[in-house]
Amino acid sequence: MMNSSINVKNLYEFHGQADNCTDKSFHENLKKNSKPASVKTSKIFIFCAKICFKLSLIMIFMIIFSSLSNGTLIPFSVFNINSIIGFLCYSRYVIISNHRVQNFSKDLHVFIIFLVFSYILSPVFKNLTETVSTDTVYALTTFMFVIHLLLNKYGLSDVSLTQSLSITLPSTLHAFCLLLTSVQSFVLLPKFLFKIANPVSLCLFTVSLTAYILYNTSYILLHIFLLISLFMQLICPLFFVKWQVYKENIYGPWDEAIIQF
Amino acid sequence: MKCIYYSMVSDFFYPNMGGVEEHIFNLAQCLLNRGHKVIVMTHSYGERVGIRYMTNGLKVYYLPIKVFYNQCILPTQICSIPLIRYIFIREEIDIIHGHSAFSALAHEGMLIGRLMRLKTVFTDHSLFGFADTSAILTNKCLELSLSDCHHCICVSHIGKENTVLRAKVQKEKVSVIPNAVDTALFTPDISKRSKDCITIVIVSRLVYRKGMDFLAGVIPEICKRHENVQFLIGGDGPKRWLLEEIRERNQLQHRVTLLGSVEHSKVKNVLNKGHIFLNTSLTEAYCMAIVEAASCGLQVVSTKVGGIPEVLPPDLIYLVEPTVSALIDGVEKAISDYKAGNIICPTEIHKRISKYYNWHNIAKRTEIVYNRVDDEDIRSLGEQLMNYLEAGVLPYLLVVAWCYIVLQFLEYSVPRKVCIHFSVVFFMILKKFFSNIFLHIFTVH
Numbered sequence: 001m002m003n004s005s006i007n008v009k010n011l012y013e014f015h016g017q018a019d020n021c022t023d024k025s026f027h028e029n030l031k032k033n034s035k036p037a038s039v040k041t042s043k044i045f046i047f048c049a050k051i052c053f054k055l056s057l058i059m060i061f062m063i064i065f066s067s068l069s070n071g072t073l074i075p076f077s078v079f080n081i082n083s084i085i086g087f088l089c090y091s092r093y094v095i096i097s098n099h100r101v102q103n104f105s106k107d108l109h110v111f112i113i114f115l116v117f118s119y120i121l122s123p124v125f126k127n128l129t130e131t132v133s134t135d136t137v138y139a140l141t142t143f144m145f146v147i148h149l150l151l152n153k154y155g156l157s158d159v160s161l162t163q164s165l166s167i168t169l170p171s172t173l174h175a176f177c178l179l180l181t182s183v184q185s186f187v188l189l190p191k192f193l194f195k196i197a198n199p200v201s202l203c204l205f206t207v208s209l210t211a212y213i214l215y216n217t218s219y220i221l222l223h224i225f226l227l228i229s230l231f232m233q234l235i236c237p238l239f240f241v242k243w244q245v246y247k248e249n250i251y252g253p254w255d256e257a258i259i260q261f
Numbered sequence: 262m263k264c265i266y267y268s269m270v271s272d273f274f275y276p277n278m279g280g281v282e283e284h285i286f287n288l289a290q291c292l293l294n295r296g297h298k299v300i301v302m303t304h305s306y307g308e309r310v311g312i313r314y315m316t317n318g319l320k321v322y323y324l325p326i327k328v329f330y331n332q333c334i335l336p337t338q339i340c341s342i343p344l345i346r347y348i349f350i351r352e353e354i355d356i357i358h359g360h361s362a363f364s365a366l367a368h369e370g371m372l373i374g375r376l377m378r379l380k381t382v383f384t385d386h387s388l389f390g391f392a393d394t395s396a397i398l399t400n401k402c403l404e405l406s407l408s409d410c411h412h413c414i415c416v417s418h419i420g421k422e423n424t425v426l427r428a429k430v431q432k433e434k435v436s437v438i439p440n441a442v443d444t445a446l447f448t449p450d451i452s453k454r455s456k457d458c459i460t461i462v463i464v465s466r467l468v469y470r471k472g473m474d475f476l477a478g479v480i481p482e483i484c485k486r487h488e489n490v491q492f493l494i495g496g497d498g499p500k501r502w503l504l505e506e507i508r509e510r511n512q513l514q515h516r517v518t519l520l521g522s523v524e525h526s527k528v529k530n531v532l533n534k535g536h537i538f539l540n541t542s543l544t545e546a547y548c549m550a551i552v553e554a555a556s557c558g559l560q561v562v563s564t565k566v567g568g569i570p571e572v573l574p575p576d577l578i579y580l581v582e583p584t585v586s587a588l589i590d591g592v593e594k595a596i597s598d599y600k601a602g603n604i605i606c607p608t609e610i611h612k613r614i615s616k617y618y619n620w621h622n623i624a625k626r627t628e629i630v631y632n633r634v635d636d637e638d639i640r641s642l643g644e645q646l647m648n649y650l651e652a653g654v655l656p657y658l659l660v661v662a663w664c665y666i667v668l669q670f671l672e673y674s675v676p677r678k679v680c681i682h683f684s685v686v687f688f689m690i691l692k693k694f695f696s697n698i699f700l701h702i703f704t705v706h
Binding site: 260 | 391
C-alpha cells in the first residue's frame with residue numbers, strides 16, 4: 001500500500017491510500033538550472049576594476065593626508081592640484097554633455113556654496129573630534145574605508161566620515177584642502193571618469209600611479225597594495241567565473257510568483 | 262483506544278491569528294473530543310503569561326520567554342530547557358507536535374523532547390524557495406531540526422515535495438494532511454448580498470506575499486469596465502497605503518471599501534456580503550481563505566500558485582496565472598458567469614465543502630500518524646547524534662550534546678518525582694487560593 005500511486009493530486013478527495021505514500025508524479029515539476037547563468041566574464045572584470053579603482057583612490061587620499069600631516073606637502077599645492085584637476089575634468093564634462101548656459105550658472109552656484117561653506121566649516125571639522133584620541137580616529141577611519149569599499153555605491157556620506165582625520169592636521173587650511181580632496185576623489189572623480197573611460201584601463205592607470213607614488217614612499221605598502229590589486233583584479237573574478245559551474249538552482253511550483261508589470 | 266498525551270508547540274497561537282493558529286486550535290479540540298489529552302505551548306503574549314484554559318479545557322502554557330524577531334523567540338536551545346522539561350514531565354507528555362518552520366519554540370521543544378526520549382511530529386505550513394541566501398540558511402536550519410524528527414506532516418502535496426527537498430527528509434516520513442475549515446461557522450447567507458451590484462471580496466493580510474500589488478492593478482481596471490461592481494477588502498498590513506492610494510487616484514472611494522483588520526469570527530459576515538472572492542497570493546502552501554469563501558458559497562478566483570490547485574475542485578474555482586491581466590480575465594469570467602446565472606447554488610457548494618474538509622477527519626488522519634510514531638522504537642543518544650550527523654553541520658552535535666548534559670544535570674538536581682510532586686503542591690495551592698476567593702465572594706454577598 002505504501003508506494004502505490006495516486007492518480008490525481010488533490011486534497012479534497014480521499015483516495016484510500018496512506019497519507020505518506022507518493023506516486024510517480026512526485027517531483028515531476030522540479031526543474032534544475034532552468035535559467036542560464038547570466039555571468040559575463042567581461043562584466044565581472046569591469047566590476048572588479050571599479051573596486052580596484054576605488055581602492056587606489058583611497059590609497060592616494062591616505063598618502064596626501066600623511067604628507068599633509070608630516071609637512072612634506074603644503075596645503076597650497078594640494079589646493080592647486082585639486083583646482084587644476086577639477087577644472088580639466090569639468091571642461092571635459094562640459095564638452096561631452098552639451099552644457100547649456102543656465103547650467104553653467106547652476107554649477108557655479110553649487111560650486112561657490114560648497115567652497116564657502118566648507119571653508120567656513122573647516123575649523124569646526126578640525127575641532128569637532130579634538131577630544132577623541134588619535135588612535136580612535138585612525139581606527140574609525142580605517143573601518144569607514146572598509147565599509148566604503150564593501151558598499152560600492154555608498155554615495156556622499158563617506159566624505160564627512162573622512163573628515164574626522166582632519167583633527168590631526170596642523171591648521172584649518174590643511175583641513176579645508178583635505179575636504180576638497182576627499183570630495184573630489186570620492187564623489188566627483190568616480191562619477192566623471194567612468195563616463196569617459198573604460199574602467200579597466202582607468203583602473204590600470206590609477207593603480208600604476210598609486211604604485212609609483214608608493215614606490216617613492218613605502219616599499220612594504222607598495223608590495224601589499226600590488227598583491228591586493230592583483231588578487232582583486234585577476235584572481236577573484238577568475239574564480240567567480242569558474243565556480244559558476246557549481247551553482248545549482250532548483251525551481252518548482254513552490255516558488256514565489258514574480259510580479260511583472 | 263489508547264489515550265495519548267500530546268503537546269502542541271509553536272510560537273504562533275491565540276491571541277495571534279492565522280492559519281497555523283487555527284490549525285493548532287482545531288486539531289487540539291478534535292483530539293480532546295477523541296479522548297486524548299492535549300496541551301499547547303507557546304511564548305507569552307504581552308500580559309498573557311502562565312496557564313490559560315480555552316474551550317473544552319484545552320490547557321495553554323504561555324511560557325515567559327521574550328519575543329525576539331517576527332513573533333518568534335530567540336533560539337537559544339538551552340535557556341528554556343528547565344521550563345520545557347518541567348512541563349513535559351508534569352503533563353506526562355508522550356508526543357510533541359511542533360508547528361510551523363518559522364517557529365523557533367517548536368524546534369526547541371522538539372529537540373528537548375527527543376532528548377527526553379519522547380516522540381516528535383512536525384507540521385510544515387509554508388513553502389520556501391531555494392534561490393536566495395535567507396532561504397538557504399532557513400532550509401539548512403530546518404534540515405538540522407528535522408533530521409531526527411520522527412514524522413512530518415505537510416498541508417499539501419506541493420508542500421510535501423518542497424519539504425522533502427529542502428529538509429532532505431525521507432518521503433515515506435512525510436504525510437500529506439490538509440488543513441480544514443469549520444464549515445459550521447462559514448455558512449452561506451444570500452440575503453446579505455447586495456441586489457443591484459456585484460461585490461468582490463478580498464480577505465487577507467495586506468502584505469507583499471499576498472499579492473497586493475496585483476490587486477492594485479486589478480481594482481481600477483475592473484471598476485472601469487463594470488459600473489456595478491464594488492470591492493470589499495478585509496485585513497490590514499503594510500500594503501494598505503497602496504490600496505488607499507489607488508482608491509484616491511481613481512476616485513473610487515464609494516466603490517472600494519477598506520474594512521481594516523477583521524476578527525476571525527466576523528469574517529463570515531464579510532464573506533456573506535460578496536458574490537466573488539478574489540485571492541491574489543504569490544505563494545501559498547494551502548489557502549484557507551479560499552476554502553472559507555467557498556464554504557460561504559462564493560465564486561472563487563485565485564492565482565495558480567503553490568498548493569492552491571489541489572485545494573478546490575476545478576468547477577468551484579477560477580484558477581489564473583499570477584499576472585494582472587490573467588487575474589482581470591478571471592474576474593471577468595466570474596462576473597459574466599454570475600450575470601448569465603451560470604453558477605452553482607451556494608448551499609450546494611457549502612454542502613460539498615463540508616463533505617471535503619472537516620477537522621474530525623483531519624484529526625483521525627493525524628492520529629494515524631501519532632500511532633505510527635508511538636509504535637516506533639525509542640532512539641538512543643548515539644542514534645540521534647548519527648541522524649544529526651547526516652545534515653553535515655558538526656557544531657550542531659555539540660549543541661545537542663550540551664542540551665543532553667543539561668538535561669542529565671536537571672535529572673539529578675530536579676528529579677522527575679519532584680516535578681510531579683511540585684505540580685501536586687501547586688495544584689493544592691491553587692485550589693486553596695480559589696476556595697479562599699469563593700469564600701470571600703460568598704461572605705461579601
